[in-house]
Amino acid sequence: MTTYSAKVETHDVKERALVIILLGAPGSGKGTQSVEISHSFNLPHISTGDLFRENIKNQTEIGQKVKSYLDKGALVPDELVFDILFARISKADCSKGYILDGFPRTTLQAHKLEDLLSSSVHFAIFNLVVDDSAVIKRLSGRLVCKKCSRVFHKDSTPPKIEGVCDVCGEELYQRSDDNPEVIKERLRVYYEQTKPLEEYYKNKGQLTPINASGSPAEVLKTLKAKIQEMYPIL
Ligand code: ADP
Ligand code: ZN
Numbered sequence: 001m002t003t004y005s006a007k008v009e010t011h012d013v014k015e016r017a018l019v020i021i022l023l024g025a026p027g028s029g030k031g032t033q034s035v036e037i038s039h040s041f042n043l044p045h046i047s048t049g050d051l052f053r054e055n056i057k058n059q060t061e062i063g064q065k066v067k068s069y070l071d072k073g074a075l076v077p078d079e080l081v082f083d084i085l086f087a088r089i090s091k092a093d094c095s096k097g098y099i100l101d102g103f104p105r106t107t108l109q110a111h112k113l114e115d116l117l118s119s120s121v122h123f124a125i126f127n128l129v130v131d132d133s134a135v136i137k138r139l140s141g142r143l144v145c146k147k148c149s150r151v152f153h154k155d156s157t158p159p160k161i162e163g164v165c166d167v168c169g170e171e172l173y174q175r176s177d178d179n180p181e182v183i184k185e186r187l188r189v190y191y192e193q194t195k196p197l198e199e200y201y202k203n204k205g206q207l208t209p210i211n212a213s214g215s216p217a218e219v220l221k222t223l224k225a226k227i228q229e230m231y232p233i234l
Contacts, residue, residue, distance in 0.1 A: 024128030
């Protein structure tokens with residue numbers, strides 16, 4: 001596997017924002033790890049899925065437009081994805097960098113991101129690698145915090161108090177697309193549309209694979225060490 005782990009010159013990172021991209025199947029741990037590294041490195045966590053769910057909950061115009069896609073497990077049309085993403089990354093808190101979780105999801109989205117940003121940012125791109133069987137198990141028992149997006153699992157990482165987030169005390173919920181039928185479709189869409197991205201970034205020498213089959217804490221340790229190795233000033 002081609003891996004990219006060259007250290008980046010310190011002055012470069014200071015001048016440019018750092019955009020950490022987490023790739024991986026649904027259930028590979030992108031959300032779980034993003035929340036943690038967001039706190040560790042003090043960079044905002046931007047999940048296109050969370051942004052869509054927030055808009056659905058608040059019944060915004062964009063929320064009404066994207067709901068049927070999320071319910072089916074299909075990808076949201078690019079135009080809506082870009083609108084919501086670019087509005088978010090142009091906010092002041094993103095000036096030093098941010099973590100992208102769930103974007104890009106197609107090669108076209110990756111191109112668009114590069115066209116827009118590549119001269120002003122550094123990309124650090126990680127691929128969370130895990131078996132399909134683990135993915136299905138993880139997704140079907142997943143519980144997510146309404147407030148801080150932390151992820152728990154009914155069996156493997158249950159919250160201390162049932163239905164309550166250990167960290168912020170808010171209510172946990174099960175995502176409506178975490179049911180067997182929609183999970184199957186999300187995996188199908190992943191293989192068809194998102195998996196080719198691995199090859200794309202690999203060919204550019206930009207992809208760092210991370211073994212994501214261990215516990216959340218183990219994966220976090222590996223990921224943090226890689227980020228620190230590549231960006232020692234963070
Ligand atoms: P997952 O656990 O499947 O990675 P996410 O929370 O990232 O879930 O995304 C949930 C849904 O939001 C996707 O199934 C899709 O409908 C939509 N979505 C999220 N990001 C994108 C994107 N970059 N392009 C198109 N659709 C997206
Ligand atoms: Zn919480």
